Amino acid sequence: xxxxxxxxxxxxxxxxxxxxxxxxxxxxxxxxxxxxxxxxxxxxxxxxxxxxxxxxxxxxxxxxxxxxxxxxxxxxxxxxxxxxxxxxxxxxxxxxxxxxxxxxxxx
Amino acid sequence: xxxxxxxxxxxxxxxxxxxxxxxxxxxxxxxxxxxxxxxxxxxxxxxxxxxxxxxxxxxxxxxxxxxxxxxxxxxxxxxxxxxxxxxxxxxxxxxxxxxxxxxxxxxxxxxxxxxxxx
Numbered sequence: 001x002x003x004x005x006x007x008x009x010x011x012x013x014x015x016x017x018x019x020x021x022x023x024x025x026x027x028x029x030x031x032x033x034x035x036x037x038x039x040x041x042x043x044x045x046x047x048x049x050x051x052x053x054x055x056x057x058x059x060x061x062x063x064x065x066x067x068x069x070x071x072x073x074x075x076x077x078x079x080x081x082x083x084x085x086x087x088x089x090x091x092x093x094x095x096x097x098x099x100x101x102x103x104x105x106x107x
Numbered sequence: 108x109x110x111x112x113x114x115x116x117x118x119x120x121x122x123x124x125x126x127x128x129x130x131x132x133x134x135x136x137x138x139x140x141x142x143x144x145x146x147x148x149x150x151x152x153x154x155x156x157x158x159x160x161x162x163x164x165x166x167x168x169x170x171x172x173x174x175x176x177x178x179x180x181x182x183x184x185x186x187x188x189x190x191x192x193x194x195x196x197x198x199x200x201x202x203x204x205x206x207x208x209x210x211x212x213x214x215x216x217x218x219x220x221x222x223x224x225x
């Protein structure tokens with residue numbers, strides 16, 4: 001199985017600050033990487049797919065990059081509504097696996 | 108608007124069975140793979156099952172293989188998860204999700220809670 005490791009496990013950011021979350025795969029996943037945001041008490045929502053493609057309706061301050069085994073999610077200007085937990089997920093092959101999550105809070 | 112609405116959760120004793128349902132609307136259900144993803148309390152996400160458009164192919168992780176069965180009724184735009192031999196570690200919120208191109212889970216339901224306890 002492909003293991004997905006996220007870092008950091010948690011972080012806090014001020015309004016307007018740039019935030020970066022990392023995700024590492026245990027083997028090359030050829031950009032088959034997605035990012036999800038989960039707000040408290042809500043279901044996850046897809047933000048990014050194919051490592052860097054923005055899902056419809058997602059604000060442009062979110063962006064994804066990376067290749068091979070290393071990927072990142074960037075929020076260019078932290079907003080109040082960006083608080084939540086972020087998960088990465090590999091879609092290259094079965095069994096599909098998620099990272100452990102990164103909790104983002106407003107400082 | 109894509110909508111996925113789960114039902115059928117609740118409290119069940121270890122070793123017993125439970126069947127979850129998911130009603131889909133807002134898209135052509137028969138054209139998409141569908142999946143179940145779960146989240147134990149205060150934990151991360153775990154993919155549980157995926158089914159092909161026709162239902163002829165199903166996929167499971169080792170943690171549920173042989174105990175859970177995913178199925179669908181395209182005429183009713185409905186997805187199901189039959190869970191047998193339930194264990195305490197199956198306690199989680201179960202989400203129905205659209206599994207787009209078997210790559211990503213692009214739409215999610217609101218989730219249904221399953222508690223396995225005596």
